[in-house]
Amino acid sequence: MDDDNITLDAGVGADYLDDDFELIEDPDDPALPEGRYLDRELSWLAFNRRVLELAEDPSLPVIERANFLAIFASNLDEFFMVRVAGLKRRIVTGLAVPTNIGRGPQDVLNDISVAVHELQARHAAAYQELVKPALDDAGIHIVEWESLGQADRDRLTEVFSDEIFPVLMPLAVDPAHPFPYISGLSLNLSVRVRNPKSDRQEFARLKVPQVLPRFVRVDPKERTRDVRFISLEDLMANHLGHLFPGMEVLEHHVFRVTRNEDVEIEEDETENLIQALEKELLKRRFGPPIRLEITEAMDDVTLGLIVRELDVTEQEVYRIPGPLDLGGLFELSKIDRPDLKYPKHVPTTNVYLLPPEPNARPDIFKAIARQDILVHHPYESFATSVQAFLEQAAADPDVLAIKQTLYRTSGDSPIVEALIDAAEAGKQVLALVEIKARFDEQNNISWARKLEKAGVHVVYGLVGLKTHCKLALVVRREKGKLKHYSHIGTGNYNPKTSRIYEDFGLFTADDQVGKDLTRLFNELSGYAIEKKFKRLLVAPLHLRKGLLKRIAQEATNAQNGLPSGIKIKLNSIVDEAIIDGLYRASQAGVPIDIWVRGICAIKPGVPGLSENIRVRSILGRYLEHSRIFCFENNGDRQVYIGSSDMMHRNLDRRVEALVRLVAPDHLKEVAALFELAMSDTVTSWWLDGDGGWTRHTLKDDGEKLIDLQDRLMYITSRRKRPSILR
Template sequence: MTANPRAVPDIVESSSVVPLPTIRPQRARAANGRFVSASASAWGQSDDHAEEPLPADRFLDREVSWLQFNERVLQLAADPHVPLLERTRFLAIFASNLDEFFMVRVAGLKRRIATGIATRSASGLEPREVLEEISVGAHELMEQHARLYREIIGPALGGEGITLARWDELTEEEQSRLGDMFRSTVYPVLTPLAVDPAHPFPYISGLSLNLAVILNNPQTGREHFARVKVPPLLPRFIELPGVDDLYTTRYVLLEELIAAHLRFLFPGMEVHETYTFRVTRNEDLEVEEDDAENLLTALEKELTRRRFGPPVRLEVERDMDDHVLDLLTRELRVHHSEVYRLPTPLDLTALNTIADLDRTELSYPNFLPSTHPELAPVERSAPSDILRAMRAGDVLLHHPYDSFSTSVQAFIEQAAADPHVLAIKQTLYRTSGDSPIIDALIDAAAAGKQVLAVVEIKARFDEENNISWARKLEHAGVHVVYGMVGLKTHAKLCLVVRQEEGVLRRYCHVGTGNYNPKTARLYEDLGLLTCDDAIGEDLTRLFNQLSGMAPKSKFKRLLVAPRSVRSGLVERIDAEAARGKDGSVRIKVNSIVDEAVVDALYRASMAGARVDVWVRGICALRPGVPGLSETMRVRSVLGRFLEHSRVFAFGTGKTASVYIGSADMMHRNLDRRVEAMVPITDRDQVKHLLTIFDRVMTDEVASWHLGEDGQWHRHHLDADGIPLADIQFELIDSYSRRRRPGRRR
């Protein structure tokens, strides 16, 4: 199957329909029928709009909205026009997303309920009502996810020669060869754990795949329970040898191989029943920084405790006997509502193995990022001079269309090697395991430059990786700090200080995405390379605030959370509201739930201003509500690349102002993180960003539209049934046709 790169087509197979569920937001309820906006009390702003109270049900629930986002991922997996291996990958992404949702959001909600600190959500739902909504929606989605694989994707893969064979479908020769492999490679690492008076029920680690084994003792006739963990470090999909056809790939699951050889683990016992199961645990971290003498040490201890968090979900295969399930729920202390009976195989995150197969006819067309024209060398044989390009004018980068390695990475590497560079200061939130960025900072320190790395070791699920890099940087002589107490450093910043003709010049990068060369090929992000003096001064102050004691730093050009991002945005939104029908607000984010920002957008819409929101994930807004948000439109785009950039535009034409930055419109970003937003001042760059935004908001481009009822509707065919344009493939085409422009100055 090949893809039409401009199409984002229907979500169902023409020959086999799997109806996807619709996650419906419950109507909000507020105490005493009234909701008090957080915009006045929580953020210290004057409530100038108290005379015009907003409706209590104006906020959609954030957890239900997240489930709707993952439902959109599932719709891509169900789309027959998406290449087959990409559909397989979307199945894996859906499963991975849901794992993290349970580990963090559901676990956090359950913890707050248990400790009595949970409060009614902004949507008006009580905490237990939110849990109920999550349970209903998650059960529906997981059931459809499993059905989609078993009834459509799996058979379609089989039609392309990619099959997942059951043990009893293998030939005797194949079983014999796999048996040899089991004895030499798998058996030595297995640890069977029995349950009896001398052996308590074993600890089940989070996200591990396990076999529940029911054994009979032929001598006593007694029944016994044992657990065998499927080793996570061994390949889950075992490729069967002996296939000569390049277009045929056969696998058998590791758990099936183990189940077929349980007699080696329990000699003298009869294997009566075998079932797979999987537990999801609370894996969110809680570190009391104010009481921690050393944040690094405290976090390392907390990471050790993370694996013992309480269960929040139990996945079991559908055919599991009730008495086995009763044993698991009792020993794991799992409520029946947290049990998910599913057809095997469980844990479809492993489908990434199949999605990575080298079958170009079943994947998206090959894509190679290009060097930004303003950073391209004048002569092919000469290397790019990033710093000279920055002196010629601001460079706006758009990844992955603009190569990260020949722009941001090259900027840091050239700065590290430049003998005139005196200092490099860098924030690191998430980076790859073999990061050239880390290597460049180490090289710079070895060359005698002053190098500061602000490493955010509390970046969720990257804590261990970041601790490792922090120690490596420290040992290399880099000044490593961990940001500010009580705040995560989420801003994407790099500052280079260079000696030039007796004066110091500052070169800056401010971005929306992490300094990670691997994800930069998959995530859509923006970045600004600039020598602007005011921005350089702002970054100097911000880095001093992160590494030292400068709590009252003021910034000329940047908006910085937690101090000025929310207030700065609300001020600009209110200014557009004051312009009435001539006002315009355009926002692109991953998530938008902050009550103060949402209420400001409602006020702007009520005043007649045009309000357009482009959101990938969670959205608390209700667009199109008469008298509240009639001029508001909300769109979502999912596709080949993960839309990750944040853009904030105010006004139109030559007076429009645009900011890019690292902050989503969520409480954690605006109150508990250091975030930075930078203005784009080049008029051509402003026009370019607004053109992309306005293109997405048209009815000519495929997207999801949010209705006033809180439902997302896929808009991907025109009136004649012709697929609409895909914005990401349009950008691939347009960026690939660019030519090197003349220098602006």
């Protein structure tokens, strides 16, 4: 289910995969044993296995289970396009990939191959044996051509002739027609035909058009119950005679290629980053194949031809006992069957952002000026908080300047429109657009150019660093003085993903935070040198050091018999220095709770090393995406939220920012969240020291455990308007 690519709707996210490959142990620390990290690639695959377990769960609504099958498939595609592709590229170019487990990169690839073969077989079985029968029981049938009666076949033949046939482009392979280029992630039909006149066999490739729906309705569209669909490739395969008239069709099989779609730019060697990136994006389409998926029944002759023409190895071939590309199951979400989906949830407006009277216009600035406000998406509305904040800033004549980072945003973003409105109103507007956000590069380039045309000052960050922090700063004139209004978040300024990504955001009028953000934006847009900040921890210079200092202080407090404790929530943790710091704190007696969504290289519960560390993972309706760092600090608790995971890329090659929460209510809210999430009464996965994840869903008496996200929806909906607003 990162970073934040809606393609992976509740999946892993493109940036989640973009990191160094090595985990290198510190040989100078005799207190820490060798082999103390879990393998990051296998840990990622274990994350995707947890996604698959949700698809296998019969207690979930069946269309949501189909979505989790699609998420698994989409996640795995990106894993190959980025992680596996990067490993192979480094091997080919001679860049050795050291690992923390005493094996070479080829051994890692071998492990990946074994694990993925097992996972893909389980994925196919989950569809065929669990989800598809459950869909049938619910009146949604994905049928095959052979099961249809003549009337249905006649209707579909008409659909094929009118709506599909004109779009298809069969490509022959012979001395006059070389083997065609197979685009990445496209579904294709391999077709072998025989010419009855010459008795010669020929090969052709037929691409399944991505511009058409993956599933075609068998029944009239007005039916909403007991509806049947047939896959587009099945319909095409049973009309090959229309495409090869006069030829005898001997064999036809479905196959799919995954290509290396990693992009590398040497920023210090180019004067125009956008032009260099656009050239690399063109190259992405033609990256070398790294995975070939084929149907189980593909014959050896056809397979031999495809393998030879694509130049893939036997290890890169994956025979799938079922339909290829189950990512197409996302389309089932369009079916109007709310009874087969999660109950609809309408986010509430944060109680501190409510207007004094129910029908009055809210004043976001007045609300923030009263106190810091912590919003929790998607339980609390993004539209009535972050979006309203920027829209009010754009329209307010007293606002002089708006500065904001944009990492990923939706195609019709009201956030971008607000910045354009502000610039057209004559305000100073700075947008730091990260055009290197993986798989969103072209989208971000388009928005950057639109912003520039509107008069927004657009910058692209620092050479060699991605700007991943989530920051917005509004400068407003009040009573003859300038006042700062700031927002620091854990997630992107994206209204679409805010409805499915769990994130926190802090609004504050604290002058110190405003000054911190002013200095940080000056660094990002100009030539200022990073300084230390008062209420922020900023990467790449200070974030790792700041966290290690606080981890070490907890160890010292524990050794001195003082209150200590560390609680961390994040998406991934693989950074050796941070992990080793946590190991040392555990050895000193510090209780440590790690709440991680995906990759975790820590080995918890190992005697003498990490017996005081617990690791839990929660996956569900929403993508757990916030990053929180809590330190007991001898009773004077310090809590930070922000954009950074504990990975090499975040700490060394990105601009990240964490902000410290200071309001007592916010500290209590975060503490209560951890207490609930780490409780044995909540459904979660528990990690053991060998890297195994065990799902806990039932109490000893068989009663279901609490769903964290359901409970948070309930708690948030019950919050009352504070007395100050009554």
